[in-house]
Amino acid sequence: MAEVKRTLPVLSENATGSPEAAPWAALERLDLLLAEAARSAEVVYGVRFDDDRFRGLHLDAGEVGRLLDRMPGLPPLAEGRTRSVPLLDEKDLRFVALGQRFELAALDLDILLVALAPEIDPRYERLYAYLQDDVTRKRPGVDLILNLLSATAEEKLAGHRHFLPASPLLRHQLLQLHEDPPGSHATLLSRYCKVDERIVDYLLGGDGSALHPDDCLTIFPADSRISETPLSEAQRETLPRLLAEGRAVLHLRGVSGSGRRTVAAYLARRLGCGLVCFDPNRALARGEDDFQAICRRVVREARLREALLFVAEVDTLLDDDKDARLREFSQALEDWDGPTVLAGELPWRPLSLYRTRPFARVELEIPDFTERARLWGREVTGLSAEELEAVAARFNFTPGQIRAAAHSAGQMARSRQGGPSRIQAAELFDACRRHSNQKLGALARKIDPRHGWDDIVLPEDALEQLREICRQAVHRPLVLGQWGFERKLSYGKGLNVLFSGPPGTGKTLAAEVIACDLGLDLYQIDLSRVVSKYIGETEKNLDKIFTEARTSNAILLFDEADALFGKRSEVKDAHDRYANIETGYLLQKMEEYEGIAILATNLRGNLDEAFIRRMSFCVEFLFPREGERRLIWEKIWPEQAPRRTDLPLERMAERFEISGGNIKNIALAAAFLAAHDGGEISVRHLLRATRREYQKMGKILDDGDFRERMDD
Structure with a gap:
């Protein structure tokens, strides 16, 4: 056989990293091993490199005889070899680091080197094809690798376990086994090996940045600039020590934006490592079949970088239909000995994760x-x-x-x-x-507040109550925070307000005036859309509303609240019991809510006294008296609206005992009638509009009745 010429291998186009990181000395030892194997192949296969252009594509009687003469299990390329010699040594720093981080045996590292060689120099593809007696098999198969690295049948048999699914190489996704052709149900020895591209990049000195980005995974190097976190001084001291113990799990509970990732980055800085962030939502979006593989890839990346593993939105895995995904995630973490930080909003205790691990939870509250x-x-x-x-x-x-x-x-x-x-x-x-409130519109209707104090007409006491509500909202930080009342209250820190009165008396308008005065958003909740016939759904809907509203102190107006807040019924069946549970849950969420929640009902008598006692304010909207109706008639007209100066507004207020809502409807209808006639709003238009409004109320008002009322 011709002498193997010694040349320095050249990195292939597919390789990344730096030439200095390539294991040149180990590859030279591999070349010597391949040269020895090639000499053995001449004996085993009975041909030289250039003797048979079609070798591997046919099988003759002589070769069958040679196959039968060989002792079963004996590595055919190890002629004369008495023991196997490792290809790598302590100078191959990347291999050494990989072995330490994934607890690999020396044989595991040699397997990776043999499989890595074609990524560095394509000549290895031709050598492997020859030694496998098949010009199409350019990647090393399991059989070839074991033949090269084993000296005896016993060593080769023992080497099988390094290619099994539970082996470190496959469990950590360092090495891939493929069938050729795919779906051929090939035996383990017939499968060929390929080093995962991330491991190729790492072993050749790369940091993963040149690879196709993974949207499930975000890498943050150690950032010395992060110094401010929502952690207390005591937590800043104890948590880094906890995570430094290894296998520790920290659960950060807080809403989005509360600083969960900032805390994780701060802890990573204190530990002197980087941060690997995993988003389960994006992983699940790819399809459940890939989820476990993605989880193992994430853990592999954290191992490679010796980083802190941060799992964002872990609540995603707690849904009832995600039990299998949670188990797969937990199984992947079993292979992770480093620090883990989980982030979510639910008060979760991950039993399967912390039975053998130190565990702690930190509540990240909204800042005061x-x-x-x-x-x-x-x-x-x-x-x-x-x-x-x-x-x-x-x-x-x-x-x-x-x-x-x-x-x-x-x-x-x-x-x-x-x-x-x-x-x-x-x-x-x-x-x-x-x-704020970006998701609230799904279960509530946003009202754009346009009315101020000059637009509402109420008895003085009711107006004063509305002003007191606004004053309390403005001075809450002072009274609850600086004056210390917050420490005296376990709940009920917000403003729970009851508006009661007949339809059209200004309940919705009053809520609008409060929102306009305070500069807050106003959302009207349609309880018919919130209440569900399915057990538990009403509570979920209410929880979504209050959760989304709490960051902005939006005013929540539960209109027609008596649809849910009837007197507590006598429990006769499961439906009655569940209705009471829904009612109690809403009151509980209102007391937890630190903003303004308004219940508007037409019939205060439908609410029992226990509910009323839990309200901060109870504002009664009475049917307007004559003087109040006159003010409403005067204020209802926009300045731009053309109207006759002789409109009998005072007489209308005196003779028609209707609500402010009715007055608004009449004024608007009269305006449309005048617009159609092309003139000013006149008594005739008021007459027609008033008659239509009475028809809606189920009353008849003809021209004679109208003149009689106006002429008395």
Whole structure:
């Protein structure tokens, strides 16, 4: 056989990393091993390299005889070899590091080297094809690798376990086994080996950045700039020590934007490592068949980088239909000995994960008023302390929401034509509203508040109560926070308000006035859409509403609340029992809610006293008296509306005992009638509009009745 010429291998086009990282010395030892195997192949196969152009494509009687003469299980390419010699040594730093991080045996590393060689130099493909007696098999098969690395039949047989599914090479997805052709149900020895591309990149000195990005996985290097977190001083000391123990699991419970990833990045910095972030939502979107493989790939990446593993939105795996996915995720974590941080909103205790691991949970609360004001001051410049405190008081934002809203407000300021580019208070309020309640519209209707105090007519006591509601909302940070009343209250920190009165007496308008005065969003909840006949669904819908509303202190208006808040019925069957449960759950969520929740009902008598006692305010909307009706008639007309000066508004207020809602309907209908006639709003239009409104009320009002009332 011709002498093997020694040349320095050249990295193939598919390889990444640096030439210095390639295991040149180990490849030279592999070349010597291949040369020895080639000499053995001349004896085993009975031909030289260039003797038979069609070798591997046919089988003659002589070759059959040679196959039968060979002792079963004996490595055919190990003629004269008495023991196997490792190809790698301590100088191959990447291989050594890989072996330590995945607890690999020396044979595992040699297997990887043999399979890696074609990624570095394509000449190995031709050598492997020859030694496998098949010009189409350019990747090393399991049989070839064991023949090269085993000296005896016993060694080869023992080497089988390094290719089984539970072996470190396959369990950690370092090595892939493929059938050729696919679906041929090939035996283990007949399958060929390929090093996973991420491991190829790592062994050749890469960091994974040149590979196709994985949207399930985000890598953050250690960031020395992260110093501020929502953790307490004690937590900053104890949590890094806990995670440094290894296999520790930390559960960060908090809403999105509460600083969960910031905490994870801070802990990674304290541990002196990077951060590997995994998003189960994106993994599940790819199809459930790939989920376990993705989880193992994530754990592999964390091992490769010796990083902290951060799992975002772990609540995704807690759905009833995700039990199998949760088990697969837990199984993948069993192979992970490093620190893990789980993030979610549910109070989860991952029993399957922490039986053998140190476990801790940290609650990341929404910052209090003082902290929110400080964060706004850090993110926004140019506004006074009073303006920033007003924003902090109105919006219960997380640190993440504060950053996002400040960024949006800055974009608004920069895009503004003319004037200063600094953020205006109105722009900041608008940005805050844009960053809140983004999902609330699915179960509630947003009302754009357009009416102020000048637009509402109520008895003085009712108006004063509405003003007191606004004052309490404004001064809550002072009274609850700085004056310490929050520590005295375990619940009921918000404002629960009951509006009761006949239809059309101004309940919805009053809620609108409050929202306009406070600069808050107003959402009207249709209880017929929230209440579900399916057990548990009503509670889920209510929870979604209050969860989404809490970050912005949006005002929630439960209109026609008596649909759910009837007197507690005597429990006669399961339906009655469940109805009471729904009612109690809504009251519980209202007491937990720190904003304004308004219940509007036409019949206060339908609410039992236990409910009423739990309200902060009970405002009764009485049917308007004559003087109030006169004010409503005067205020209902827009300045631009053309109307006759002789409209008998005072007489209308005196003679027609109707609600403000009826008056609004009559004025609007009269305006449309006048528009059709092409003139001003006149008595004739009022007559027709009033008669139509009475028809809707089930009453008849003819021309004679109208004149009689107006002429008395």
